[in-house]
Amino acid sequence: MEPTSPGELWAAVHAERARLAEDLAGLDDAQWAEPSLCERWTVEDVVAHLTAAASTGRVRWLRSVLGARFDFDRHNQRRLEEHRGATPAETLRRFRAVAGSTVAPSKDTAAWLGEVVVHGQDVRRPLGLPRTPPTEAVTAVARFFAGRDFAVPSRSAAAGLRLVATDGPFASGSGPLVSGTTLALTMALAGRAAYCDDLTGEGVPILRSRCSPA
Template sequence: MWELIREERASLARLVAPLSAEQWATPSLCAEWTVRDVVAHLLMTPAGEPHVRSMVVALVKARGHLWSAGRDVAREYARRPTSELVVELERTAGSRTRPIFVQDANILLDLVVHGQDIAVPLGLDRPVPAAAAVLTLDRIWSMGWPFHARRRLAGVRLRCDLEPGTRGAPQEWEVGGGPEVRGSAAALALLMTGRTAAALPMLHGPGVAGLGARRSLRGS
């Protein structure tokens, strides 16, 4: 798990290092978050932030709205220079530090999904390695809040071909039952976490037609 996390952080650093100032300011797939905000959010985990005190203060200011509080904390962290954000992403790639209220199982999920939140609006390709894809998709499907993927996507079968990996690794991932919805692991991760509008052009199969009416999620 931690080696996959390290690889995702390192590859993300390579992705964002050459971005222009305009690209850093591009709206991500997270509503009200720029690419810069998302990178800052991902950097906060290996830094052990936000601390409980700063999160409580942010929650008070946001009147208890967790999504808005997280956005505001990330924006504050994002004020540092772009070059510093990239260097920190590279330097902390192997870190196992995390805030006390963050579950280890969600760190890889966060990196995979937010990597797409950054890459898709910029028109950049960011394939998800097979091992990271399986752990991430399994985790999203097993969760309730905030995604409720099992409930929202009931009645369709999700399937994806995995990126080539080590010998003996699974070649395909699937879950659910009903008309098939097929796409890359990145596309399914977006769909399952409520980025429906962004995911739809990447999906195909008889189950896709009914997905547009299903509720998307606002948060990140």
Template sequence: MTPRPSSTIWPVVHDERRALIQDLDALQPQQWQTASLCPDWDVHDVLAHLVDTAKATRLGFVRRMVAAGFDFDRDNAAGVARERAEDPGRTLAEFRAVLTRTSSPPAPLATRLVEAFVHGEDIRRPIGISRDYPTAHVATALRYQLKTTVKIGGGKEYAEGWRLVASDVAFEHGAGQEVRGPAIVLLLAVSGRPVEVGELTGPGAVPFAQRIRS
């Protein structure tokens, strides 16, 4: 019998939340103000966003989108403002309180993996923290991003014209010049995050990384 997505995805999401809490417990006060990989958000903002999305429910999401005029960016900004405490320690405590929640906006559960992995790196990379992510689940998140349009948070258009190959898990996608790298790096790239050319190999590595950065 094939496991239900909820039985395989939520434990991974909870593990990622737990690992991020452990990493953030050691931050110095000034590090919370470090610019994240999310434009216009610092590390504290991204954590507040993760608290907000962990609390999201299907009905609540619909109500919020109506209030935001169906503007995702406006809704996200409102969520960050709502959950970002003056003291980062309080925001982290709230994230700890929602660690085991399994509520979600009305979207495929694979989006919870995308959220956990990408926002985890949005925070970790700028402050110099590394993590070994579960590659099979990163590949699941990557597959979702590659079939989903950028307009609704995916990365389908970013990958058009390239053959993406993961170097650490069985994964291949598309046709064109080959771009090879760890699954987490490919996931970041097709999620619109800048990656270093040195993290990728193959004849398409340089133009692909430059395209993402532009």
């Protein structure tokens, strides 16, 4: 069942963090240093970023953004460095420690589910890790992304396109068709051009042109 209430969404967040931590447990140091789909970040950087996101409430987030003079790249890099361990094993331990956290900069719980869904695939795909999040959880993220520009300009990416999932109930918009799995659509809306390769339809070139380096 697709999570919709705050409690259901947080349960999905916690489950996805736990699954990701499990997938990462067997990595060697070289894999931790692999580039992620967030082109400027390694796998370890992405995990540290997720730890920061689960550790930063609204007041602390605002202070950090103000301290970075609204440079969100600088803000994210500072928080990432704060939560990265001295070794990959320590970075993973820190991530595991916040897996059940409900701390977040805002009450947009679907966005924080999107955070772990998208960044989870940012590291799984380059590493060839096969696990994908449940379609029900990803559907909640897809609906949020199609309806709102938040951490990523996803609504803008979807504008003027008809998005249709082939593995679930998600469908949105009107215009040239883009179809594929709910996960592929969600990742493309998050700007991950690699996932456009998994989509079909006359609208794919348009969506691809709206993807940018993460």
